[in-house]
Structures are given as C-alpha cells and as structure tokens.
Amino acid sequence: MIPNFSREDASVIAHSLGRMIIILGFLQTLPLTLAVFLREWPVLPDFLLSIVCCLILGGILLTIFPPVEEINWRQGMIVVALTWLVAMFLSAVPLYLSGHFNSFLDACFECMSAYATTGLVLVQDLDHLSLAHNFWRHLMCFVGGQGIILVAGIFLFRGSGAFRLYVGEARDARILPNIRTTAQFIWLVSGTYLVLGTLLLSGCLVLSGVKLPQAIFHGVCVFMAGWDTAGFAPKSLNILYYHNPLFELLTIIFSLLGAISFTIHYAVWTGHFHELKQNYELRVLFSSVILSYLITLAGFGTLSRQFPSPLAFYRISFYQLISGHTGVGFSNVPVSELANWSELSLLGVIFAMALGGCTNSTSGGIKALRAGLFFKTIRKEVRKLAYPEGTIVQERFHHQRELLVDDRQVRLALTITLCYIFLYLSGAILGTFLGNGFVPSLFESVSASANVGLSVGLTNPSMPTILKLWYILQMWCGRLEFIAIFMLGRFLVTLGRK
Amino acid sequence: MKNYLMVFFILTWLLLGYQESCCQEAVNSQGRVSVATLFSQAKSYHGRTVTVQGEVIGDIFLRKTGFWVNLLDGDKAVGLWVPPELKKDINILGSYKRRGDIVRVRGIFYWQCPEHTGTPDIHVFSLEIILPGYEETMYLDSGELIPILLLAIIGASTITLFRLFRYVPSANPLPDKNNHARDSRWTR
Structure with a gap:
C-alpha cells in the first residue's frame, strides 16, 4: 500500500514551490527590461504587479515552511505538477492585464499552452500586442520546453533531489553522469541553436528589407517557439505572415531538431555520427512520418481539389504534417484551410500528432520510442510462436547502446500510451458532445494533449468554458506525462481526508 | 442516362447558384x-x-x-x-x-x-x-503604480513579521519533562 502523505511532505512541497515561484518572478524581469528598453511604458505595471505577487507568495512560503534538506520522489513529482499549475496562474497576470484576453481563464489557457509547448492561442488582436507581452509568451514556450525545473530547479536543488524533479517533468535521460552537467549540456545545445537559429531566421528577414531590431525580435521568438515545438508566432497569421518559403524551411529544420532526443544531440555533439544512422527511435520517427504522410496524401486523393503546382501541394501538405508530427504546430495556411481538408487527411495528421517526436525532446505525444517498443514486442511474440516451445526469443534495439526489449519497459510504455489514448478520446468526446464533428473534435483534442497546437478552428475565445478547462488539463497532463499529476491527485485526496 | 445527366446539371447549377448568392450576400x-x-x-x-x-x-x-x-x-x-x-x-x-x-x-x-x-x-x-x-501616445499612468507599491510594502511587512515571529520546531522531538518550553521555541 502506498503510504499517505504527511505534514512534513506538505512542508517540503510548499518550501520547494516557494523557490520556484521566486524564480518565476525573476524570469518576468526579462520582458520588463525589454519594455523599459523599448519604451513600452503602459506595460510596466502589468509585469511589476506580477513580479510583486510572485515575490510575496514565494517569500511567504519560504518563510513559513522550513528549508528542504533532500526531496524524495513523491515530493518531487508533486512539486513539479504544482509548479506548472501555479506558474500558469501567476504568468497569466501580465497577459490578462494587457487587455488582449476576454477573461483571466483565456490568459491562463494561453500560459498553459505556452509552458506545455502546445501553441493553441486565445489571444485577441495579437498584431497589436506589445513586444514585451509577446516576448513573454515566447519566453514561456522556451522555459516550458526546456522544463521549468531545468530552468529553475537544477540551480536550486542539490544532489538526487534535482534529478527527481527533472524526472517529474517527463525527462529521464541522464545524458551525463551528473544531473547538473546534463542540464548544462542541454543549455549548451539550446543556447548554441538559439544563436544559430536567430541569426538564420533574422538574416532571412533582413534580406526581405525588415529592419534589424524587428528581424531579431521575430527571429528570437520564432526560434524559441520552433526549437521548443510550441508553435506560437508573434503575429496572428503565424508563419504565413512572412510569405517566405526559405523561412518556412528553416522553421521545419529547427522543429525537427527540437523533436530529436537530447541523447542523440549529445551523440552528434561528441562526434558519434553513427548514432544518427543506428538510433532506433529516429528510425521509427522517420517511418511514421512517411506512413502518416501517405495517409494524408490518400486523403487529398479523395478530394477533387487541384493545387497549382506539385511544389505548392508539398509546401502546404508536408508543412502541416511535419508541424503536427514534431508537435511544433506552426502553420503556413489560415485555420480555415485545415477545415477544408478531407477527414482522411486530417486522420493522417492526427496520427502524426498523436505519435509525436522523440523521448527526452521538447515535443509531446506518445513518442516514437514507445511506438517502436510495441512494434518490437509484437515481433517478439510472433517469433515466440514460430520457434519451438522453450526457445528464448529476444529483441534488441539501438538507443545510445544496444538494449534488450524487456517486459518492464513495455509495461511502462503501455501504461503511458493508454493514458494518452484516454486523454485524446476524452477531449474528442467532450468536443462532440458540445456539438462539433467527431473528427475535428479528435483533431483538436489530440493537438492539445500531444502539445501540438494545430487547429481546425474549434479553439477560439468564444469556445465553451468547459472545453477551455478540459484543454488546459489535457495540455498539463500531456506535457508532464501523467505520473506527476496522478501523484498530485493522491496528495490532494490525502490532504482532504485529514 | 439523359435523366441522370439532366439531374446532375440541375444540381450543379443550383449549387453554383447557391455559392454565387452566398458571395453576393457577403459583399x-x-x-x-x-x-x-x-x-x-x-x-x-x-x-x-x-x-x-x-x-x-x-x-x-x-x-x-x-x-x-x-x-x-x-x-x-x-x-x-x-x-x-x-x-x-x-x-x-x-x-x-x-x-x-x-x-x-x-x-x-x-x-x-x-x-x-x-x-x-x-x-x-x-x-x-x-x-x-x-x-499611439504611450505614457505610464503613475496611479497604476500606487497599488503595486502598497502591495509590495504589505507583502514585505508580512514576510518580515513571519521571519521575526517564526515558529522553529525543536531538534529533539521528545518533550522535556523539566522544561516544556524547550520542546519548541519562538524566535522572539
């Protein structure tokens, strides 16, 4: 039987949460500084209020609850789940005060969408939003994609406590022996790509005659949203705003890099290029891209629709598919375009979104490695039947090193996959119950749960409140991969009993 | 066959006509x-x-x-x-x-x-x-800063008070028979 949570547990959790909230307050000084630099004076009170709230709340928690010596697994999981929830509420304050949201709930939705790197938006009149607020939206994507804990926790928590928090955020790769050095490596990779991505994307815009400061702002924001597979863009037309195929190609490249596991990045970084060829997860990812694209193409075949050229066809269909598969959610067509696709094409994209990118990457969904494990298990069972009774049948795959498919791994993968499937279906059923078609409802539900952000138009400021709340829950569960949320649920039930 | 073609053309015409009327309504x-x-x-x-x-x-x-x-x-x-x-x-x-x-x-x-x-x-x-x-004219409304400043002062005061009168549990969880005050203490 799982032991109940004690008062000491609550104290440790509250203290750790206090630390996180303080860090969140400091993070908001970045958009505040930008507002001062750009002389966006009316924006200052929005961020100041939010920062003050964070410092007071965090300060009170740190003062009331004693310092933490070591944080255990259960406490770590709850801290992670609560941090994401509290971060959503506190980060929504400046956005709500911007006046670009219908309600505080809409601002919360936007924040959860950013932190979970989903990319579904409820912001209104985005084209007139201040650069500071816009930067804050994209910074949240970057922080959420890297992992709030990775941003804050690693520098605040020592020893194995930091690793427990890191795992709570659905990451389990110890790329290097020490969690601190692992975090440093992840930041090194992300930082390098940030500089490279910003240079390339900004350069693309400068060549189009955009002024350098504007180009850098767009470059940074689009890179952060692309690398962390979030899919936000500074303008309401998303990537279509730029009318630039080269820019679109760069966003595809960076979102693909974001969807690749940090363990593969590490292998390439250290000169082990053969990992690119041998890595099983990468093979599964590219196989599923081909499979889902074939389904999407078949869907286009059922339409009597003519594209002006083959290049136009690939630009539109392949971009949406890669965007869905990597979980980035960028779009180079208006929302109404996807609504015109056939159901089979939408199912192709749904399949891609549901599967997602690699484990230990910034993308969401079931993940290629888990899908690959099922395939290997099926193969193993078939081979078992074919061989004489008593023969030991083993399946291997390459993921950093040669690994055997073992039952424990498969069981864990199956549990998470079933949770995802339930989550996908729950949103689809709710969407259908509220009067939408099943396929569009499923599309939107998978997009929210797998943290993608593509939309067929169901997500808008006038959607029912219950659907907004459910999508927030889906984005939260999908990003943290359930375990931390389940642990939080148990903690709250235990508190309720006392 | 002719009938089918006739029905097809009528339906197409109706459909196109409908689309046309939609366009006209929207203009x-x-x-x-x-x-x-x-x-x-x-x-x-x-x-x-x-x-x-x-x-x-x-x-x-x-x-x-x-x-x-x-x-x-x-x-x-x-x-x-x-x-x-x-x-x-x-x-x-x-x-x-x-x-x-x-x-x-x-x-x-x-x-x-x-x-x-x-x-x-x-x-x-x-x-x-x-x-x-x-x-657009951009200016900072100083009136908006006053509540934030007040909130900051109240918050800082609350935290200071908490710190001053913090309850610190004793290192020894067992109560001392002679001196109950040692069981736990207030910092002030």
Whole structure:
C-alpha cells in the first residue's frame, strides 16, 4: 500500500514551490527590461504587479515552511505538477492585464499552452500586442520546453533531489553522469541553436528589407517557439505572415531538431555520427512520418481539389504534417484551410500528432520510442510462436547502446500510451458532445494533449468554458506525462481526508 | 442516362447558384468583402477580383517584382502582394505603438496562388488610403503604480513579521519533562 502523505511532505512541497515561484518572478524581469528598453511604458505595471505577487507568495512560503534538506520522489513529482499549475496562474497576470484576453481563464489557457509547448492561442488582436507581452509568451514556450525545473530547479536543488524533479517533468535521460552537467549540456545545445537559429531566421528577414531590431525580435521568438515545438508566432497569421518559403524551411529544420532526443544531440555533439544512422527511435520517427504522410496524401486523393503546382501541394501538405508530427504546430495556411481538408487527411495528421517526436525532446505525444517498443514486442511474440516451445526469443534495439526489449519497459510504455489514448478520446468526446464533428473534435483534442497546437478552428475565445478547462488539463497532463499529476491527485485526496 | 445527366446539371447549377448568392450576400453595398468571408468561401472567391478594406500591419517584405504586406480586417488577416509603385502609398504599418493606415485594396484573390506556391493571397492592383495611420501616445499612468507599491510594502511587512515571529520546531522531538518550553521555541 502506498503510504499517505504527511505534514512534513506538505512542508517540503510548499518550501520547494516557494523557490520556484521566486524564480518565476525573476524570469518576468526579462520582458520588463525589454519594455523599459523599448519604451513600452503602459506595460510596466502589468509585469511589476506580477513580479510583486510572485515575490510575496514565494517569500511567504519560504518563510513559513522550513528549508528542504533532500526531496524524495513523491515530493518531487508533486512539486513539479504544482509548479506548472501555479506558474500558469501567476504568468497569466501580465497577459490578462494587457487587455488582449476576454477573461483571466483565456490568459491562463494561453500560459498553459505556452509552458506545455502546445501553441493553441486565445489571444485577441495579437498584431497589436506589445513586444514585451509577446516576448513573454515566447519566453514561456522556451522555459516550458526546456522544463521549468531545468530552468529553475537544477540551480536550486542539490544532489538526487534535482534529478527527481527533472524526472517529474517527463525527462529521464541522464545524458551525463551528473544531473547538473546534463542540464548544462542541454543549455549548451539550446543556447548554441538559439544563436544559430536567430541569426538564420533574422538574416532571412533582413534580406526581405525588415529592419534589424524587428528581424531579431521575430527571429528570437520564432526560434524559441520552433526549437521548443510550441508553435506560437508573434503575429496572428503565424508563419504565413512572412510569405517566405526559405523561412518556412528553416522553421521545419529547427522543429525537427527540437523533436530529436537530447541523447542523440549529445551523440552528434561528441562526434558519434553513427548514432544518427543506428538510433532506433529516429528510425521509427522517420517511418511514421512517411506512413502518416501517405495517409494524408490518400486523403487529398479523395478530394477533387487541384493545387497549382506539385511544389505548392508539398509546401502546404508536408508543412502541416511535419508541424503536427514534431508537435511544433506552426502553420503556413489560415485555420480555415485545415477545415477544408478531407477527414482522411486530417486522420493522417492526427496520427502524426498523436505519435509525436522523440523521448527526452521538447515535443509531446506518445513518442516514437514507445511506438517502436510495441512494434518490437509484437515481433517478439510472433517469433515466440514460430520457434519451438522453450526457445528464448529476444529483441534488441539501438538507443545510445544496444538494449534488450524487456517486459518492464513495455509495461511502462503501455501504461503511458493508454493514458494518452484516454486523454485524446476524452477531449474528442467532450468536443462532440458540445456539438462539433467527431473528427475535428479528435483533431483538436489530440493537438492539445500531444502539445501540438494545430487547429481546425474549434479553439477560439468564444469556445465553451468547459472545453477551455478540459484543454488546459489535457495540455498539463500531456506535457508532464501523467505520473506527476496522478501523484498530485493522491496528495490532494490525502490532504482532504485529514 | 439523359435523366441522370439532366439531374446532375440541375444540381450543379443550383449549387453554383447557391455559392454565387452566398458571395453576393457577403459583399456589402460598397462592393467590399470581408477577409473572414474570403477564407470561409475561399473556393468560390478563388481567382475573382475583390475589394477588401482593413489596416496594414507589421512589416513590409520586399521582393524583386513587388512586396508583401499583411492586411488585418477584424480578427482575420490576409497577405497582399503589391506592385512596387504602390509602396509610396503606405505610410504607417500597424503595431503596438501605431495604428496602421486603413486602406481599401482591389485585387485578385487566390486561395492557392499559382505564382506564390499555393498560399492564399490577394494580388493588388489598386490601393487607396481611407484613414491615415497614427502613433499611439504611450505614457505610464503613475496611479497604476500606487497599488503595486502598497502591495509590495504589505507583502514585505508580512514576510518580515513571519521571519521575526517564526515558529522553529525543536531538534529533539521528545518533550522535556523539566522544561516544556524547550520542546519548541519562538524566535522572539
């Protein structure tokens, strides 16, 4: 039987949460500084209020609850789940005060969408939003994609406590022996790509005659949203705003890099290029891209629709598919375009979104490695039947090193996959119950749960409140991969009993 | 067979007629159509000359034979492909600090533009400024800072009070028979 949570547990959790909230307050000084630099004076009170709230709340928690010596697994999981929830509420304050949201709930939705790197938006009149607020939206994507804990926790928590928090955020790769050095490596990779991505994307815009400061702002924001597979863009037309195929190609490249596991990045970084060829997860990812694209193409075949050229066809269909598969959610067509696709094409994209990118990457969904494990298990069972009774049948795959498919791994993968499937279906059923078609409802539900952000138009400021709340829950569960949320649920039930 | 063909032609005619009537309904008295309507009835407007009105926003993206600018009409935006000679007519582009020029443009709407690899746009051939854009006045309302300052003071005071009168549990969990006060202590 799982032991109940004690008062000491609550104290440790509250203290750790206090630390996180303080860090969140400091993070908001970045958009505040930008507002001062750009002389966006009316924006200052929005961020100041939010920062003050964070410092007071965090300060009170740190003062009331004693310092933490070591944080255990259960406490770590709850801290992670609560941090994401509290971060959503506190980060929504400046956005709500911007006046670009219908309600505080809409601002919360936007924040959860950013932190979970989903990319579904409820912001209104985005084209007139201040650069500071816009930067804050994209910074949240970057922080959420890297992992709030990775941003804050690693520098605040020592020893194995930091690793427990890191795992709570659905990451389990110890790329290097020490969690601190692992975090440093992840930041090194992300930082390098940030500089490279910003240079390339900004350069693309400068060549189009955009002024350098504007180009850098767009470059940074689009890179952060692309690398962390979030899919936000500074303008309401998303990537279509730029009318630039080269820019679109760069966003595809960076979102693909974001969807690749940090363990593969590490292998390439250290000169082990053969990992690119041998890595099983990468093979599964590219196989599923081909499979889902074939389904999407078949869907286009059922339409009597003519594209002006083959290049136009690939630009539109392949971009949406890669965007869905990597979980980035960028779009180079208006929302109404996807609504015109056939159901089979939408199912192709749904399949891609549901599967997602690699484990230990910034993308969401079931993940290629888990899908690959099922395939290997099926193969193993078939081979078992074919061989004489008593023969030991083993399946291997390459993921950093040669690994055997073992039952424990498969069981864990199956549990998470079933949770995802339930989550996908729950949103689809709710969407259908509220009067939408099943396929569009499923599309939107998978997009929210797998943290993608593509939309067929169901997500808008006038959607029912219950659907907004459910999508927030889906984005939260999908990003943290359930375990931390389940642990939080148990903690709250235990508190309720006392 | 003839009957089937007849039914097919009648249905097609009715369908096209319906689409036509939809388009006509969406066009207002000035012959203008909204961007939202263009996208929702993209198939029927594809390749047709339309007049749209809205605010020019964001940036201008220069190309060899023209430039791109985006037009915002309500909550929907569309890309305009404009010939270079019309660039001088656009003065202010909308952003946080500026309300862009409100322009009325006439051009051909493409749902899938053959010239620009399939994305939707309007190829503009006339552009007229209806309302010139302007700079927004940006100022900091000091009245908004007062409640934040008060909140900060109250918060800081509360934290200080908590720190001063913090309850610190004793290291020894067992109560001392002689001195109960040692079981736990207040810092002050």
